Amino acid sequence: MNKWVYSLALLAAPVLAGASGVLGSAHSAPTEFAQGRQIYEQYCAACHGWQGEGAANWKKPDEKGEMPPPPHDETGHTWRHSDAMLFKMIAEGWRYPFNKSDRLTMPAFEEQMTAQEIQSVIGYLKTLWTDEQREYQKTESQ
Numbered sequence: 001m002n003k004w005v006y007s008l009a010l011l012a013a014p015v016l017a018g019a020s021g022v023l024g025s026a027h028s029a030p031t032e033f034a035q036g037r038q039i040y041e042q043y044c045a046a047c048h049g050w051q052g053e054g055a056a057n058w059k060k061p062d063e064k065g066e067m068p069p070p071p072h073d074e075t076g077h078t079w080r081h082s083d084a085m086l087f088k089m090i091a092e093g094w095r096y097p098f099n100k101s102d103r104l105t106m107p108a109f110e111e112q113m114t115a116q117e118i119q120s121v122i123g124y125l126k127t128l129w130t131d132e133q134r135e136y137q138k139t140e141s142q
Contacts, residue, residue, distance in 0.1 A: 036124025039117050043109055047073050052128040065100025072125050079133035083122055083141040090118045 041050065047069040048054055054071030062068055072078045078086065108117070126134055127130035 039125050049132035066105050067096040073128040074130050079137045086122050089138050119140045
């Protein structure tokens with residue numbers, strides 16, 4: 001019984017995400033969702049959390065004077081950035097402007113991911129947000 005419910009949930013989540021306009025057409029939604037989640041788990045989850053919850057105390061600088069990885073779920077601020085800005089951050093890396101160090105606190109992934117894979121990760125992140133956050137982010141991306 002549990003395997004059946006789990007399988008149904010895996011099948012329904014991408015369809016629901018696609019129906020909300022998050023990942024493009026309903027036909028491509030399951031593949032894009034699965035790919036985005038897999039890439040997120042491979043490259044992002046170690047720092048940003050398996051459920052997008054971010055590091056503990058992400059709003060305060062750590063002992064190095066650097067901001068810890070923020071959440072990508074509805075509790076964070078990722079949804080406030082346009083697709084273009086998210087793409088740039090993932091591809092080129094990111095350094096919080098007020099960090100005390102000069103290093104990129106989020107490494108660049110343009111050597112590890114294709115442009116399409118970065119877009120898939122962004123699509124996956126959108127599934128972690130509320131409808132209102134997705135609508136705001138959609139406006140920011142226009």
